[in-house]
Amino acid sequence: MSKINVTFRNPGDVLEFVRRVEKYPYDMDLSRGSIVVDAKSLLGIMNLGFNQVVSLKVYSEECSQLQQDILEFIAA
Numbered sequence: 001m002s003k004i005n006v007t008f009r010n011p012g013d014v015l016e017f018v019r020r021v022e023k024y025p026y027d028m029d030l031s032r033g034s035i036v037v038d039a040k041s042l043l044g045i046m047n048l049g050f051n052q053v054v055s056l057k058v059y060s061e062e063c064s065q066l067q068q069d070i071l072e073f074i075a076a
Contacts (some may be wrong), residue, residue: 002058004067004074006030007051013073014045020069026060 008014021028021039028039037044039056048054053075058066064071067074 002055002060002063002067004058004070005053006056006073007053007057007071007075008045008048008073009050011046011050013050014042016071017040017073018045021066024060024063024066025061026058029057031055031057 006017008017018040029036030039030045030048031037032048032052035048037048039045056070
């Protein structure tokens with residue numbers, strides 16, 4: 001399992017993020033505090049809020065290509 005911190009500025013960011021992660025076959029969750037949603041769920045991610053650092057858990061050991069695809073969303 002890999003863990004990456006990401007952030008979204010607006011609904012457009014969320015839409016683009018979901019488009020990119022949908023093409024990967026492994027399961028992914030996003031969480032903020034006690035809230036956990038499917039990382040491929042547009043409405044679920046919207047409930048996490050914007051300009052917040054959220055944790056992306058990827059249930060795969062090899063996800064370097066995914067990290068490249070979502071580079072712009074990774075929190076500094």
